[in-house]
Amino acid sequence: MKKSKAPSSRRAEIQQLYQCYASGKTTLPACALLRFLHKEQMELTANEETAESLIDRYEIEETARENRCMTFEGFLRYMESKDCCVFDQAHTSVYQDMDQPLTSYFISSSHNTYLMGDQLVGKSHLDAYVCALRKGCRCLEIDCWDGPDMEPVVYHGYTLTTKILFKDVITTVEQHAFEVSAYPVILSLENHCSQEQQEVMAQYLISILGDKLLKTPLDHPTTGDLPSPNKKKVVVAEALSDLVVYTTSVKFITFSHSKDNQNYYENTSMAEKKARKLVKASGPDFVQHNQKFLTRIYPAGSRTSSSNYNPQEFWNVGSQLVALNFQSLGLPMDLNDGRFRDNGGCGYVLKPAVLMSSQRSFDPGCSQHNVKPTHLLLKVISGSNLPVPRSGKALDPFVRVEIHGIASDSRRKNTHTVKNNSLSPHWDSHMNFNISVPELCLIRFCVRDQTGLLSSDFVGQYMLPFSSLKKGYRWVPLRSRDGCSLDPASLFVFVWYS
Known part of the structure; x- marks a missing residue:
């Protein structure tokens, strides 16, 4: 019997997405990829050229590339790339006005x-x-x-x-x-x-x-x-x-x-x-x-x-x-x-x-800010290759999502715990948050190992400003206690806000 590759937790979810847009065909044409970029990833400025450049970058099968199509392997490679990171890649270089006092x-x-x-x-x-x-x-x-x-x-x-x-x-x-x-x-x-x-x-x-x-x-x-x-x-x-x-x-x-x-x-x-x-x-x-x-x-x-x-x-x-x-x-x-x-x-x-603003005074201690709150929906879908403790025992992982901002915006929610699965835990957990001052907020994804009824250990985390959060299906690159990359450990999530 041929040994199958270790299951990637994201495979099943990504396979589903792929099939949904490939509409029964064996490959994903550039126009369908573009539809995915617009509809799911909210990459509204993407055009035919964007889709084709992603095919050139991530598709390794010659025929598919020539036909401006993507195989599932190419699509998976794209979905696990920086282009699909939860952190807006435009923010990895200096983009703000640096001429203020x-x-x-x-x-x-x-x-x-x-x-x-x-x-x-x-x-x-x-x-x-x-x-x-x-x-x-x-x-x-x-x-x-x-x-x-x-x-x-x-x-x-x-x-x-x-x-x-x-x-x-x-x-x-x-x-x-x-x-x-x-x-x-x-x-x-x-x-x-x-x-x-x-x-x-x-x-x-x-x-x-x-x-x-x-x-x-x-x-x-x-x-x-x-x-x-x-x-x-x-x-x-x-x-x-x-x-x-x-x-x-x-x-x-x-x-x-x-x-x-x-x-x-x-x-x-x-x-x-x-x-x-x-x-x-x-x-x-x-x-x-x-x-x-x-x-x-x-x-x-x-x-x-x-x-x-x-x-x-x-x-x-x-x-x-x-x-x-x-x-x-x-x-x-x-x-x-x-x-x-x-x-x-x-x-x-x-x-x-x-x-x-010199016009209106801002009080971080007040919970009413006369603005329509931003509604954030996070779906924590799955995890992949979570680091195992020194004991070698598989984790019982759950994900805690924390919002850090003004006091009335700060809260946290947990997924349920998945037993005995470090390689590809699956949560499919929906979380809703109302945020009144999103521009001050930071979002933290923290994976923890349930060690007892009320106790848990740190496994990995990732923190980013709300303003750098990308919509759509995204992966979250986990970091260790001292901020180092735990690659390939990651989470797969869906992000939406309005």
């Missing part, structure tokens, strides 16, 4: 960037800066202290974390700053150095970063506004008075005090607890404040294990620099990865219009 963007930001572990005895390491920059981080934190032999050092003050040299950190930044993004890097220098060692720091910044360091204001016509990220290839220092051009830190007093006294080039930095109080007490004022000024939020000092808060609550009021411990894995970093997967992963994402 810096205050108009969410900016990927890291806290205690030098740490590889916790904040008490963790290791400080140059690799931590490399990792953050490779993840598209654009705001790095450097805690500077007086070191021996007039060499400033970087570590978490008053703790047992190891020390690294300031000059080595700056050299690392210089080498890796623009590897994955051409847009500005902000150095948040927490400066505890004496006057003498501050001068050493300034010299290192100038000599190591050279032309990449922004030393004087950029000429730009809109006075009273921060420059745009398009003034690329610069590193902006946040401390050391002579080198600070656009991001001097000032103490936050009240929103009205900022309105009357704060300069556009001054920013405020606040711990999560204070920021959370302000979000609750005066959300709309916070939104307006963030239209004019940069705000940096950082994790509470009590988070000694370097855990993270949920960044979504601060994005909801338009805070730009929502700083997280990049070395700590879990939901907050998944949210950050999802938010900044958009716009080519360049670390700058334009804030949605609702946060930027």
